[in-house]
Amino acid sequence: MEYDEKLARFRQAHLNPFNKEIGPRQHEQRASKEAPEVTSEEALPELPPGEPEFRCTERVMDLGLSEDHFSRPVDPNEDEPNIRVLLEHRFYKEKGKSVKQTCDRCNTIIWGLIQTWYTCTGCYYRCHSKCLNLISKPCVRSKVSHQAEYELNICPETGLDSQDYRCAECRAPISLRGVPSEARQCDYTGQYYCTHCHWNDLAVIPARVVHNWDFEPRKVSRCSMRYLALMVSRPVLRLREINPLLFNYVEELVEIRKLRQDILLMKPYFITCREAMEARLLLQLQDRQHFVENDEMYSVQDLLDAHTGRLSCSLTETHTLFAKHIKLDCERCQAKGFVCELCREGDVLFPFDSHTSVCTDCSAVFHRDCYYDNSTTCPKCARLTLRKQSLFREPGPDVDA
Numbered sequence: 437m438e439y440d441e442k443l444a445r446f447r448q449a450h451l452n453p454f455n456k457e458i459g460p461r462q463h464e465q466r467a468s469k470e471a472p473e474v475t476s477e478e479a480l481p482e483l484p485p486g487e488p489e490f491r492c493t494e495r496v497m498d499l500g501l502s503e504d505h506f507s508r509p510v511d512p513n514e515d516e517p518n519i520r521v522l523l524e525h526r527f528y529k530e531k532g533k534s535v536k537q538t539c540d541r542c543n544t545i546i547w548g549l550i551q552t553w554y555t556c557t558g559c560y561y562r563c564h565s566k567c568l569n570l571i572s573k574p575c576v577r578s579k580v581s582h583q584a585e586y587e588l589n590i591c592p593e594t595g596l597d598s599q600d601y602r603c604a605e606c607r608a609p610i611s612l613r614g615v616p617s618e619a620r621q622c623d624y625t626g627q628y629y630c631t632h633c634h635w636n637d638l639a640v641i642p643a644r645v646v647h648n649w650d651f652e653p654r655k656v657s658r659c660s661m662r663y664l665a666l667m668v669s670r671p672v673l674r675l676r677e678i679n680p681l682l683f684n685y686v687e688e689l690v691e692i693r694k695l696r697q698d699i700l701l702m703k704p705y706f707i708t709c710r711e712a713m714e715a716r717l718l719l720q721l722q723d724r725q726h727f728v729e730n731d732e733m734y735s736v737q738d739l740l741d742a743h744t745g746r747l748s749c750s751l752t753e754t755h756t757l758f759a760k761h762i763k764l765d766c767e768r769c770q771a772k773g774f775v776c777e778l779c780r781e782g783d784v785l786f787p788f789d790s791h792t793s794v795c796t797d798c799s800a801v802f803h804r805d806c807y808y809d810n811s812t813t814c815p816k817c818a819r820l821t822l823r824k825q826s827l828f829r830e831p832g833p834d835v836d837a
Contacts, residue, residue, distance in 0.1 A: 450669035472480040518566060520554060524575040525561060526567065527554035543632050559662045560770035572606065584670055585644040588678060593626040603630040605659060624664065630652040637661040642736050646678050649686060653742055664736075670747060671733040688742045695751040696731040703728055704759045705769045712761060712769075718752035720754050727751075762786065774801035778817040 458743055472525050515656045520527040530553050537546040537553065541563040550564040558577035596612065596619055602628035603610050604616075610619040620634035621627070638653035645651060656664065673687070675682055683689050699721070706712040721727045724738065741747035762769040763786065773784035777800070785801045787794045793807040794800070800816040 440448055453617075491502040503546075522568065522571060523573070524558075524578040525556040525571070526558055526575075527556055527561075529553075529565075530555050537562050539563045541546055543569055543635075559666065560663070572661065577666060579663065580670070582667045582793060584667065584672055586667065586672065587624060588643045588646060589626075590643045590647060591621075591623050591626045592642070593621070596628050599628060601629070601631055605633045605657065608632070620655070620657075622660050624656045624660040629657045633657055633659065638742065639664045640736065642673070645672060645736065645739050646675065646682070649682065650741075651740065667736070668740075669735050669737045671735045671738070672723075673734045673736070674732050675734055676732055686742075688745070688748055691748055692738075692742055692751060693731060694746075695755050696727055697749075698755055699727060699758065700731055701787040701794075702762060705762050705772060706758075708771055709766060711766055715761075717758060717761060720757065759786075759788065776801070776803045776806055777805035778802050778809075 462589075469537065497760075518529045520529075526687045530548065538544070538550065539546050539553070540561050544564075545565060546562065552561060554565060554568055555562050556575060560570075561573070561575070563571065567824045572726070581809045596610075601609060601611060601619075604622075604625070608617060608710050610617045610824060612619050617630045617632075619628040620631065621634065622634060623628060624639070634655075634657040636655050639656045641654050641656075642664070644654070644769055683693065699722060703718070706717055707819045712718075718728055724735075726733050726735075738747060741750075763771075770784065773786055776782060776785060782803065785792050785803070787801050789801075791804055792801050795802070795807075795817065798814065798816045800814060
């Protein structure tokens with residue numbers, strides 16, 4: 437019975453329990469001024485003692501639905517441009533993504549559904565729109581474009597005092613004791629950074645790979661992490677000059693070097709073969725274009741794949757495909773083979789065969805055993821020398837007459 441009385445009271449007096457702005461007595465006074473007098477027949481049932489009394493008018497009967505509480509909040513950055521260029525960054529406006537990102541400027545979370553933020557297409561620097569004008573770090577891609585080289589000294593530390601006890605990037609005061617900010621060392625540059633510029637990101641250090649064949653990730657600063665990420669596929673490491681002894685201890689590099697040398701010997705066959713050009717066989721190495729240009733330059737990604745064994749497997753498959761085209765599938769390429777002029781026996785030889793040797797002067801191909809047994813003379817070189825002598829021989833008196 438008590439429940440029925442409350443329900444009847446709610447329906448008659450239009451009770452709005454969600455309206456907290458108007459107190460119970462104010463409801464009573466406002467209802468008495470605006471509404472007509474209530475007759476005795478329409479009198480509301482009395483509530484038991486101790487029950488709070490709420491009386492509302494019909495204006496608040498909609499339970500607050502007259503206002504659009506669920507609409508998208510007004511964004512003050514709605515009119516911001518989609519593209520911003522700042523300190524060689526090329527920022528594009530991002531919006532409406534539910535993935536949480538972290539602002540590289542203020543080190544706080546970017547809520548993609550309700551905040552406007554920008555991403556640099558060059559170095560993937562992210563920041564709030566409000567932090568855009570506070571950026572002081574130039575785009576790392578510009579450094580990669582103008583100075584594509586690694587620091588090849590292992591953690592070249594010079595000491596915190598050489599930095600005047602300030603962050604190497606933003607120049608904020610830092611110390612090893614963490615007051616006012618903790619000093620964190622970057623294993624790539626050897627310098628110290630504050631917590632805003634160094635987030636303890638992990639990266640493979642090229643100097644440790646080249647000198648020690650060490651692929652364990654080390655802590656680096658944000659700037660170094662972006663630089664290493666952009667440089668990972670650039671072939672800028674000439675291992676023969678940096679550390680030639682590395683080939684004596686890493687068998688995978690010796691095998692990869694031999695495969696790369698064979699591919700360079702196959703390249704002249706493909707660029708003069710119509711079928712190979714139509715089939716675009718050289719595009720098998722489009723991800724590693726430097727493999728068809730030289731056999732000395734390596735990228736950090738090449739060394740990573742060599743360490744895991746993936747590079748050797750992929751190069752072996754490519755080598756087999758190229759050799760099959762030259763020696764079996766294409767008659768034009770088969771016609772460009774060699775016959776050993778020292779023994780004049782055996783099958784047609786190609787410079788990339790494992791049992792052959794190539795003359796460094798005339799590029800003639802011989803059996804390896806035959807070439808080493810008669811290494812003092814090369815028949816083709818001897819013919820070319822005689823031909824040059826006959827062309828440049830002094831004319832005799834009969835020729836003058």
